[in-house]
Amino acid sequence: MRGLYIHVPFCRQKCFYCNFFSVQYNDILANKYIHALLKHAVKFKNRKVDSVYVGGGTPSVLSLRQLQKVLQSLYKIFDLSKVREFTFELNPESASREKLHFLREIGVNRLSIGLQSVEDVSLKFLGRMHDFKTFCYVYDMARRENFDNINIDLIYGLPNQTLKDWKRTIKKTLVFDSEHLSLYPLTIEENTRFYGSNIVTCDNVQRNMYDQVVEILASSGYSHYEISNWSKQNRESLHNMNCWRNFEYVGLGAGAAGYFKRKRYKNVEDVGKYIDLLRSGYGAEVENEYIDDRVYEMETIILGLRLLDEGLDIRCFKKPRYYNVLLECLEDKTLKIKDGRIKLAKECVFIFNHVASRFV
Ligand SMILES: C[S@@+](CC[C@H](N)C(=O)[O-])C[C@H]1O[C@@H](n2cnc3c(N)ncnc32)[C@H](O)[C@@H]1O
Ligand code: SF4
Numbered sequence: 444m445r446g447l448y449i450h451v452p453f454c455r456q457k458c459f460y461c462n463f464f465s466v467q468y469n470d471i472l473a474n475k476y477i478h479a480l481l482k483h484a485v486k487f488k489n490r491k492v493d494s495v496y497v498g499g500g501t502p503s504v505l506s507l508r509q510l511q512k513v514l515q516s517l518y519k520i521f522d523l524s525k526v527r528e529f530t531f532e533l534n535p536e537s538a539s540r541e542k543l544h545f546l547r548e549i550g551v552n553r554l555s556i557g558l559q560s561v562e563d564v565s566l567k568f569l570g571r572m573h574d575f576k577t578f579c580y581v582y583d584m585a586r587r588e589n590f591d592n593i594n595i596d597l598i599y600g601l602p603n604q605t606l607k608d609w610k611r612t613i614k615k616t617l618v619f620d621s622e623h624l625s626l627y628p629l630t631i632e633e634n635t636r637f638y639g640s641n642i643v644t645c646d647n648v649q650r651n652m653y654d655q656v657v658e659i660l661a662s663s664g665y666s667h668y669e670i671s672n673w674s675k676q677n678r679e680s681l682h683n684m685n686c687w688r689n690f691e692y693v694g695l696g697a698g699a700a701g702y703f704k705r706k707r708y709k710n711v712e713d714v715g716k717y718i719d720l721l722r723s724g725y726g727a728e729v730e731n732e733y734i735d736d737r738v739y740e741m742e743t744i745i746l747g748l749r750l751l752d753e754g755l756d757i758r759c760f761k762k763p764r765y766y767n768v769l770l771e772c773l774e775d776k777t778l779k780i781k782d783g784r785i786k787l788a789k790e791c792v793f794i795f796n797h798v799a800s801r802f803v
Contacts, residue, residue, distance in 0.1 A: 445492070445493045445494065445685050445690045445691055445692060446492070446493065446494045446495075446496065446682050446685050446686065446690065446691070446692030446693070447487075447492045447494070447495045447496070447517075447521065447692065447693050447695070448495075448496045448498065448682075448692055448693070448694045448695065448699055448700075448701065449480070449495070449496070449497045449498070449502075449513070449517070449695050449696055449699070450464070450498060450499060450500060450694065450695065450696030450697060450698055450699035450710075451497065451498070451499040451500045451501065451502040451504070451505060451696065452464050452465045452466060452476070452499065452500045452696065452697050452698055452714055453465060453466060453467070453468040453469075453472075453473055453476075453499065453500050453501060453504050453505070454466075454467065454468060454499065454500055454501045454504060454534075455467070455468055455501065455504055455534075455536060455537060455572050456570065456572055457570070457635075457636070458569055458570040458571055459568075459569055459570035459635060459636035459637050460569055460570070460598070460629060460630075460631070460632065460635055460636075460637050461632070461635060462632040462633060462634050462635050463499070463500065463698075464500070464697065464698030464712045465499060465500035465501070466714055468501070468504045468505075470506065472714060473505060473506075473509055474509065475718050476696075476697070476714055476717070476718060477505075477509055477512055477513055478718075479717055479718045479720075479721035479722065480513070480695060480696050480721075481512075481513070481516045481520070482721045482722075483695050483696070483721055483727060484516070484517065484520045484521070484695055485520055486726075487520070487521065487693055487695075488520055488521075489520075489521070489522055490521055490522060490693075491521075491522040491524075491525060492521050492522065492523055492525075492526055493525065493526065493527055493528075493681070493685070494526065494527060494528040494529070494530075494681050494682035494685060495517070495523065495526055495528075495529045495530070495682070496530045496682040496683075497513075497514075497530065497531045497532065497551075498530075498532045498555075499532055500532075501532070501534045501537060502531055502532050502533070503531070503532070503533045503534050503537040503538050503542060504534070504537045507539070507541050507542055507545060510542060510545060510546070511545060514545075514546075514549050514550075514551075515549065518549070518550070523550065526550065527681055528552065528553055528592075528680070528681040528682055529550050529551045529552050529553065530551070530553040530554070530555055530594075530680065530682055531546055531551045531553070531554055531555070532554075532555045532556075532557070533554050533555065533556045533557075533581070533585075534556075534557050534572070534573065535556065535557075535558070535573035535577045535578045535580075535581045536572040536573040536577060537572075538581040538584070538585075540584055540588070543584055543585055543588040543590070544588055546588075547588045547589055547590060551590075552590075552592055553590075553592040553593070553594070553680070554585055554590050554592070554593045554594065555593075555594040555596065555623075555625070556578070556581065556582065556585070556593060556594065556595055556596070557571075557596045558575075558578050558595050558596060558597055558616070559571055559596060559597060559598045560575075560597065560598065560601070560612065561575050561611075561612050561615045561616060562575070562608070562612070563575055565601055565604070568601065569598065569601070570636065582619055591622070592622050592623070592678060593619075593621045593622055593623065594621060594622070594623035594624065594625055594680065595616060595619065595621045595623070595624055595625070596625045596626075596627070597612065597616060597624065597625070597626050597627070598626075598627050598628070598629050599612070599626060599627070599628055599629065599649065599652045599653075599656070600628045600629045600644050600645070600648055600649035600652055601629055601644075602642055602643060602644065604648075604652075606648075606651055606652060606655060609652045609655065609656070610655060610659070613655075613656055613659050613660075617659075617663055622674060622675045622678040623672070623673070623674045623675070623678050623679075623680065624660070624665065624672070624673045624674075625671055625672050625673075626653075626656060626671055626672075626673070627671055628644070628649040628652075628653065629644050629649075630644070631643070631644060650793050653792075653793055657789070657792075660673050666679075666752060667751055667752075667789070668750065668751055668752045668753070669683070669684075669687065669749050669750055669751060670749050670751070670792050670795055684750070684753075686702075686746070687746045687747065687749050687750050688746070688747065688750075689702075689739070689742055689743045689746050689747070691703050691704070694708075694709075694710065695710075696710065696717070697710055697711060697712060697713060697714050697716075697717035697727070698710060698711075698712040702734070705733060705734045705735075705739070706731050706732065706733055706734065707731065707732050707734055708728045708730060708731035708732075709728065709729060709730040709731070710727040710728055710729065711727050711728075711729045712729075740759065740762060740765070741765075741802055741803065743755070743759055744759055744760065744765060744802050745799045745802055745803075747759065748778070748785075748786075748787045748795070748798065748799065749787075749795070751786060751787060751789065751792070752786075753784070753786075754781075754784040754785050754786035754787070755784060755785045755786075756783065756784060756785075757769075757780065757783050757784070757785055759785070760785065765802060768801050768802055769785065771801070772798065772801065776788055777791045777794075777798050778791075778798070
C-alpha cells in the first residue's frame with residue numbers, strides 16, 4: 444500500500460466556490476467522527492505506507508487534542524516507519540503554534556496551506572476566513588517550527604482580476620519561497636454559493652494568466668511537473684505523484700476516494716451515515732468499480748499525461764487502439780516523445796481534457 448489519504452470533512456465555514464465534501468465543524472460530532480475513522484483505519488492494520496496525506500475539508504480545524512488522538516492512533520495502527528512524505532492541509536485561521544509544533548514532532552514533514560489570494564478583498568469575495576496578514580504570520584510560524592516543505596494553494600481568474608493583479612499576486616507569493624505551488628483557475632461548481640449567482644469567469648483571461656505564471660515560475664526556479672503544480676527540485680508531492688502514476692492508495696473517512704486491489708471506491712459522503720456504518724461494523728464504501736485491464740490501461744495513460752516532466756513509458760501505448768491515437772497526437776504535436784517517454788506538449792496543457800478524451 445503506497446498511499447494513505449485521510450479526509451477531515453469539517454470546515455469553520457464553507458467558502459463560496461468550494462464543493463469539496465465538508466460540513467461545519469462541531470466538537471462533539473468531530474469526536475464521534477474520529478472514533479469512526481479510527482475504526483475504519485483498523486481494517487488496514489499494520490500495513491506499511493509510503494506517504495500519508497491528511498486533507499479536507501480543513502484538518503487544522505480539529506482541536507489539538509483531536510489532532511493528537513488521530514495522528515498518534517495512525518502511528519499505532521499503520522506501519523509508518525518508512526513514510527517518506529506526510530502532508531497535512533492547513534488553513535491559516537485555524538493554525539496555532541501548539542498544533543504546528545505537535546504536527547512537526549509527530550512526523551508531519553509537509554504542509555499545504557490554502558492562501559488562495561494575497562488581496563484581502565478577494566479573500567472576502569471567496570468567503571475565506573483569513574486575511575493575508577494571518578497567512579504571513581502562520582507561514583512564518585511554520586518555518587520557525589522547522590517545516591521545510593510547504594505548498595501554497597492559490598486561485599486565479601477571479602471576476603475582475605486583471606493580468607496585472609495576478610502578476611502582483613505571484614510576485615508577492617514568490618517572496619515566501621515555498622517549495623511547492625498549486626495554482627487553480629476559479630471554477631464555478633454546482634452546490635456552491637457562487638453557482639447560480641451572476642459570477643462568471645473567462646476562459647481566455649484564465650488562459651492568459653496561466654501562460655503568464657508558467658513563464659514567471661520557469662524563471663524563478665520552479666519546475667512545472669504537473670498541470671496545476673510547480674515545485675522546487677525534488678519537492679514534488681510524492682503522494683499526488685503516486686496517484687497520477689496510478690498506484691494504489693487507501694482513502695479513509697467520509698467522502699474519501701481510494702484505489703486498492705484494482706478497485707476504485709468512494710466512501711459515503713455523509714458524516715452521520717459514516718459514523719453509523721462504522722459503529723455497526725459495516726464498511727463505508729458506497730461506490731466501487733473493479734478496474735479491469737482495459738480501464739486500468741486507459742486510466743494509466745490519462746493520469747500519467749498530467750505529469751509533464753515524467754510523462755509515460757511508450758510501452759503504455761502498446762495496444763493498437765492507444766498506439767493509433769498516440770501516432771495521431773504525435774503528428775498534430777499535442778504529444779511529444781523524448782527518450783522513450785511520451786509527454787504532453789506544454790502548449791497543450793490548457794486543453795488537457797480534450798487530449799485525454801481521445802484515449803477514452
Ligand atoms: C479541498 S481544498 C482544501 C484545502 C483547504 N481546506 C483550504 O481551504 O485551503 C484544496 C484546494 O482546491 C482549490 N479549490 C477548491 N475549489 C476550487 C474551485 N471551485 N476553483 C478553483 N480552485 C478550487 C483551492 O485552492 C483549495 O485550496
Ligand atoms: S476551500 Fe477549504 S476551507 Fe474552504 S470550504 Fe473548501 S475545504 Fe473548506
